[in-house]
Amino acid sequence: MRTKVAIIGSGPSGLLLGQLLTGAGIDNVIVDRVGRDYILGRVRAGVLEEGTVGLIDQAKAGARMHAEGLPHEGFSLAFDGRDHRIDLSALTGGKKVMVYGQTEMTRDLIERREASGALTVYEAANVLPHDFDGLKPYLTYEKDGSTQRIDCDFIAGCDGFHGVSRKAVPERSMRTVEKIYPFGWLGILAEVPPVSHELIYANHARGFALCSMRSRHRSRYYIQCPLTERIDDWSDDRFWDELRRRLPAHHAEALLTAPSFEKSIAQLRSFVAEPMRFGRMFLVGDAAHIVPPTGAKGLNLAASDVHYLFSGLVEYYQDCSDAGIEVYSRLALARVWKAVRFSWWMTTVMHRFPDAGDFEQRIQEAELDYLTHSRAAATALAENYVGLSY
Template identity: 55%
Template sequence: MKTQVVIIGAGPSGLLLGQLLEQQGINTIVLERQTREHVQSRIRAGILEQGTVDLLRQANVGQRMDREGIPHDGFYLAFDNRQVRIDLKKYGNGKSVMVYGQTEVTKDLMAARDASDATSFYEVDDVQLFDTKSDSPYVTFTQSGESMKVECDYIAGCDGFHGVSRKSIPADSLTEYERVYPVGWLGVLSDTPPVSEELIYATHERGFALCSMRSHTRSRYYIQVPLTDNVEDWSDERFWEELKTRLPQSASDNLVTGPSIEKSIAPLRSFVVEPMQYGRLFLVGDAAHIVPPTGAKGLNLAAGDVGTLHELMKEVYHNGRTELIDRYSETCLKRVWKAEHFSWWMTSLLHKLDEDAIMTKLRQAELEYYTSSQAGLSVIAENYVGLPRHSLES
C-alpha cells in the first residue's frame, strides 16, 4: 500500500488530522491498535478552547458540538468558603470555551471518516516505523495475523504517551523533561445535574476538587487523592462526602448525588520531549507532551499540534515548501511550554502538595492576589481560553 501520510493512532488528534488533510486532498491511512469501541469509550477531557472549537468547525465536524455543546464564558475559583468568578469574555480577549466531551468529539470524527473514502485499520499489532529520516519512510503492521506494509511520505505519531511513535526515535536524539506529582485525581461520572452552571475549581485544606460536567444532566467530579489510593478504597458515599467537604457551603448545599457510572484515578504528570519530530516523523499530542489536567490543556494542546501540522502539510503538498518541515517542532514547542507552565501553575496553586506551613500561606496569598487583580485575572483567563498558535513563518 501507498499513501501520503500515515497517522498512527485513531484518537481525536489522529482523526482530526486525517479529516483536515483529506479535505485538502492529502491522502491518509490511520492505524489504531485498539478496537473502535474501545477508542470511543474512553472517558477524557470535556473543555474545548476557542481554537479547538474553530478547528473542529474548519474540519466540518462541529455540527453536533454546536447543537449539544455548552458554551462557557467563565468559571469559578473556590477558596476560603467563597467563590470568585473568572470572566473569560472580559479578561480573555472576548474568547470562551465549550463543554463537549472528548468521547463525543471522537464519535463525530469517526463518523466523518467513515463517510469518506479514507482508509483506517483498527486492532493492528506490531506497528513498526522504518527509514523515518529518509525521503521514503514506511510502516509495517499486522492485522488478524496478516503482515502489511504502507509506504508514505510522512508519518504522524498520534498514539499517545505509551505509543510506538516516540519509542521509534533513538533515545540519544531526544531530551525528555518530566515531573511526576505526588497526587492523583479520583474522578466520578454520574447522571446527576451539575452543581453549577460553570466549572468550579476548589482548593481546601484537605486538597483540590473540581466540579465539571458533560451535559445538563451528566456531571464529572474530581478530588485530589494520594497516589497510594485505589478506586476500591472509595465508595460512592465516601466520595460524595469528601467532595462536599472541599466545596464552599453555597455549592455543597446544591450538590445532587447519585450512583457513579464510571470511577477512576488518574496520576498527574508534566512531560515534554524535544524535539517533536525526527526526520519525517512528527509527534502529536500526548506522544510529545503531557500536562496535569488542571486547566484543561491536554486535548487542546494536541489540537494545536494538529493545526500546525495540517498547515505544514498544506504548504508542502500545495506549494512545495519543504523547507518548512524542520519548523514543526520549534513552532509547536513555543505554545507547548506556555501551556505546560500554566498547567503546572494551576496545579501548584490549587492542590495541597508536599508543603510546610509557610508555603501554604504563600500559596493562599498568591491565590488572593491573582483573583483580586485585573492583571491577575487576565493571566488566568487568557491562558484558560487558550493562547494562539504560532506561525510556521515566525
C-alpha cells in the first residue's frame, strides 16, 4: 500500500489531521493498535479553544458540536469562600471557549472520516515507523496474521505519550524535559446537572477542586489528592462530602449528587520532547508533550500541532515548498512552551503543595488577590485560557 501521509494513532489529533488532509486532497491512512469501540470508550476533557473549534469546522465535523456544545464566556476562581468571575469575553474582545467532550469530538471526526471514504486500519499490532530519516519512510504492522507495509512520503506520530513514534527516535536525537507534581486529581463523572453553568476552579485549605461538565446533564468533578490514595478507598459519598467542603457555601448547598459511572486518579505532570520533527516523521500532541489539566491545554495543544503540520504539508504538496515542514517543530514548540508555562502557573496558584510553608501560602493568596483586582492580570489569564494565536 502507498499513501502520501501515514498517521499513527486515531485519537483526536490523528483524526483531525487526517480529515484536514483528506479535505485538501492529500491522501492519508490512519493506523491504530486498538479498535474503534475502545477509542470511543475513553473519557477525556473537553474545553476547546476557538482555534480548535475552527479546525474542527474546517474538517467539516463541527455541526453537532455547535448544536450540543456549551459556549462559555467566563469561569470562576473560588477562594476565601467566595466566587470571583473571570469574564473571558470582556477581557479578550469577545472570545470564548466551547465545552464539548473529547469523546464526542472524536466520534464526529470518525463519522466524518468514514463518510469521506478515507482509510483507517484498526487493531493493527506491532505498528513501527521505518527509515524516517531518509527519503522513503514506511510503516509496518501486523493484521490478520500477516505483516503489512505502508510506503509514504511522511509519517505523523499521533499515538500519545505511550506510543511507538517517540520511542522509535534514537535517544541522542531528542531532549526531554519533565516535571512531576506531588499530587493527583481524583475525578468522577455523574449524570447530574452541573452545579454552575460555568467552570469553578476552587483553591481551598483542603486542596484544589474543579467543577466541570460534559453537557447540561452530565457533570465532571475533581479534587486534589495525594498520590498514595486508592480508588477503592473513595466511595461516592466520601467524594461528594469532600467536594462540598472545598466549595463556597452556596455551591455546596446547590450541588446535586448521583452514583458515579467513572472514577479515576490522574497524576499531574509536564513533559516536552524536543524537537518534534525527525526527518520525515513528526510528533503531534501527547506524543510530544503533556501538560497538567489545570489550564485545559492538552487537547488544544494537539490541535495547534495539527494546524502547523497541516499547513506545512499543504505548502509541500500544493506549492512544492519545504518551508512549512522545516519550521513545524519551531512553531509548534514555541506555542507548546507558552501553554506549559500557563498550565504550570495555574497549577501552582490553585493547588496546595505538601511542602509549602507560610511564605508560599501567603504568596499564593497575594497572587489570587492580584488576579481578581487587576484587569491587566485577569486579562493575561483570560488570553491564555481562551488560547493564544497560532
